[in-house]
Amino acid sequence: MEVSASRGKKVIEPFNEKVRARIFRMSSLSSGSGNGGDDENDVDSPSPCLSNLVRNFLEDQNGVDEPPPSVAAHAKVSDSEEEFGNLSPTAMIEDVIDPVKNADRFRNILLGHVVKAVEMFSTSKTSKTVFNGNIAAYLSENGYDAGICKTRWNSSSGGGLSAGNYEFIDVIVSESVRYFVDTDFASQFEIARETENYGQLRNALPKVFVGKCEDLKRIVRVLCDEAKRSMKSNGLSLPPWRKNRYMQAKWFGPYRRTVIHLPSNPSAQLIIPKITVQCRSVGFDDGGRSSVPPATWTR
Incomplete structure (x- = not known):
């Protein structure tokens, strides 16, 4: 799956330089994968798809107002x-x-x-x-x-x-x-x-x-x-x-x-x-x- 440069830029725009570095260092870990050299299963290999994942994740949070931690801790659970x-x-x-x-x-x-x-x-x-x-x-x-x-x-x-x-x-x-x-x-x-x-x-x-x-x-x-x-x-x-x-x-x-x-x-x-x-x-x-x-x- 190819990710265009413009799309990738939109993904990381909300983050500072330190967080951008984290995003491109994270990768998915395949269930049951071995210790072979397959880059797709290597947890240390960069994954541009994860940048897209973070973007979609944060978009899903838009429009949801979460209370501050101190308020959330007091919130009554139904x-x-x-x-x-x-x-x-x-x-x-x-x-x-x-x-x-x-x-x-x-x-x-x-x-x-x-x-x-x-x-x-x-x-x-x-x-x-x-x-x-x-x-x-x-x-x-x-x-x-x-x-x-x-x-x-x-x-x-x-x-x-x-x-x-x-x-x-x-x-x-x-x-x-x-x-x-x-x-x-x-x-x-x-x-x-x-x-x-x-x-x-x-x-x-x-x-x-x-x-x-x-x-x-x-x-x-x-x-x-x-x-x-x-x-x-x-x-x-x-x-x-x-x-x-x-x-x-x-x-x-x-x-x-x-x-x-x-x-x-x-x-x-x-x-x-x-x-x-x-x-x-x-x-x-x-x-x-x-x-x-x-x-x-x-x-």
Whole structure:
């Protein structure tokens, strides 16, 4: 497929020089591809088609007004019946995580790179931070704006929210488009004495999650609702660390974002943070009680 120069220019016009370089360094990863020298399957080869993908992706976002992160975190999620329409919760999850059913091509390309990185670094996995650092660095080397995000939140008055912290990877496409990458997603929803319905729903979850904010929020909400029903049917109360508000805080609470680059030796286990660290406080309004510093840039 040929891409004309004028068309290519339109694709990259909205981006600065750094982002343009990223676009032309990214490429699609064919499912099940080997380690041969076929340029089409080489994740390091440039792909002009991906520029067209980004253009189409951003055009799809036009006309959709997304609330600021702080507002989105407070937004009330509708009841499951209204949220998912005629879809069952399991079908909704499958529509998000299955590349065949999910029409988000950027997400599916990113998923391919994440899966390859997980396979590459799983043998040397020691701690979650080191493991996530290697994956984030690998994604950065393949042109993505990837970073490690560490959320931390304090307990709220009245006991509505217990204090906690969490770590995951994100990939930023634009100011309003952000993808979440969690390499240990399914285990976050384990509960004691689960019902058959909840077990089926949890088993539908991927170990590695890659998706956008709205998809993640919906999945978390439906899992927490079903977990509550599961515990109630067994005469138990849902523990604070499995309630929807606590689970949402894991990914949408105030966070610090660190950008990391891969060492020259890809098999190296040590990851050294880049000098430039981005720190942003977004999400829940904790009245200034959060231990995360205000938005700054440190060099």
